[in-house]
Amino acid sequence: MTAKLHAAVIGGGAAGMATALELARQGARVTVIEADALGSGSSGRSVGVVGTQMTDPFQLLMRRYGQARFREWEGQGFRFNHIGYLRLARSAAQMRALERSQQMQEEAGFRARVLTPDEMVRLIPHLSAEGLAGGIFGPDDGFLDPYELCTFLGARLRELGGEIRQFCKVTGLARRSGGYRLETAKGAVDCDVVVNAAGAWAPKVAAMFGQQLHIFPERHEAMAILLDQPLDYTMPMVMDLIDGEGTGLNFRHEKPDELISEIHKVSTGAPSDPDDYNDQCMDESREYLAELLLERLPDLPGARLGRGWAGLYPITADRRPFAGPVDPAEPGLITAGGGGGYGIQLAPVIGIAAADWALHGAVVSAPGLEALRPSPDRNRPVGQEERP
Numbered sequence: 001m002t003a004k005l006h007a008a009v010i011g012g013g014a015a016g017m018a019t020a021l022e023l024a025r026q027g028a029r030v031t032v033i034e035a036d037a038l039g040s041g042s043s044g045r046s047v048g049v050v051g052t053q054m055t056d057p058f059q060l061l062m063r064r065y066g067q068a069r070f071r072e073w074e075g076q077g078f079r080f081n082h083i084g085y086l087r088l089a090r091s092a093a094q095m096r097a098l099e100r101s102q103q104m105q106e107e108a109g110f111r112a113r114v115l116t117p118d119e120m121v122r123l124i125p126h127l128s129a130e131g132l133a134g135g136i137f138g139p140d141d142g143f144l145d146p147y148e149l150c151t152f153l154g155a156r157l158r159e160l161g162g163e164i165r166q167f168c169k170v171t172g173l174a175r176r177s178g179g180y181r182l183e184t185a186k187g188a189v190d191c192d193v194v195v196n197a198a199g200a201w202a203p204k205v206a207a208m209f210g211q212q213l214h215i216f217p218e219r220h221e222a223m224a225i226l227l228d229q230p231l232d233y234t235m236p237m238v239m240d241l242i243d244g245e246g247t248g249l250n251f252r253h254e255k256p257d258e259l260i261s262e263i264h265k266v267s268t269g270a271p272s273d274p275d276d277y278n279d280q281c282m283d284e285s286r287e288y289l290a291e292l293l294l295e296r297l298p299d300l301p302g303a304r305l306g307r308g309w310a311g312l313y314p315i316t317a318d319r320r321p322f323a324g325p326v327d328p329a330e331p332g333l334i335t336a337g338g339g340g341g342y343g344i345q346l347a348p349v350i351g352i353a354a355a356d357w358a359l360h361g362a363v364v365s366a367p368g369l370e371a372l373r374p375s376p377d378r379n380r381p382v383g384q385e386e387r388p
């Protein structure tokens with residue numbers, strides 16, 4: 001009998017936990033090492049949206065794999081709120097892109113429908129369609145609680161014999177014959193492969209291994225919108241952004257009398273230090289968000305901004321996640337992360353590809369995902385480009 005491969009996953013956010021579960025499902029022995037609590041980094045600060053209203057075929061391919069996992073987890077009792085997702089378009093060219101998206105989604109087995117401005121207002125009576133050419137709506141999309149996702153994956157991992165060490169920082173490492181020794185605050189962990197799923201901290205972890213990893217931590221804020229009374233319809237996720245064009249404003253129902261809103265516009269202003277950044281909302285952001293909301297939802301009764309918070313989008317140069325080895329000469333050191341503002345919905349895909357690399361040295365179970373390897377042309381400094 002051969003001993004099980006032992007994988008250490010550094011980081012207990014969505015990408016780390018999804019990778020850990022994929023590894024365990026494929027028979028590996030898994031130890032997750034999390035410096036804080038599960039979901040305490042960017043994952044727990046995400047608005048938790050999962051959708052397929054994308055115009056880029058590769059983005060849709062990733063979601064085909066990801067949605068299959070979400071449906072499977074939902075079948076095992078995980079809570080997923082199917083409130084729908086509406087992406088807004090402002091021009092005829094964008095409407096053509098959405099029509100192509102509808103067709104690609106149909107081929108992928110997803111339900112989606114291009115809507116006229118009147119149809120959007122019927123769906124969302126408080127929406128102002130001023131300046132809009134239409135949109136695309138997917139009724140099966142929705143949101144989940146990212147913290148719940150991390151703990152759910154943790155429970156599944158434990159069922160498969162995996163171990164989770166929380167509040168356990170990696171303090172050092174050594175390469176040893178055929179593997180690694182990780183020094184942690186709670187003792188050493190000897191393993192065959194290491195998955196760096198440390199989110200915004202992943203470049204720091206990579207540096208401990210002498211590797212340079214270009215994941216740019218960009219600060220983003222989200223806020224609650226409190227309502228005097230519940231709306232008599234469900235506010236789906238509404239997103240004003242197509243291929244980098246639009247304000248990035250998005251909002252969705254959270255509770256009957258509460259929406260959540262943020263601006264998903266990647267601009268790579270200045271990187272934030274994950275150990276030292278302002279995790280609250282700034283006054284000027286509240287003003288800007290209120291301005292955008294008043295334009296798009298001008299008559300929402302009694303609406304006012306409530307609590308706010310900030311988190312970090314871990315962004316890569318081409319805005320696609322990393323899953324695979326940075327250095328082909330060191331195949332036992334796998335990166336899993338860089339989901340940008342899409343980290344929750346891309347976590348299952350990152351997990352599938354990263355686990356394949358760790359166990360098979362290649363992507364074997366999900367054709368197309370080999371493109372996620374952080375190859376030198378992808379693992380490069382993040383510039384000022386603006387993409388979705």
Ligand SMILES: NCCCC(=O)O
Binds near residue numbers: 050341342
């Ligand atoms: N940053 C949250 C938005 C994600 C999405 O639209 O899919």
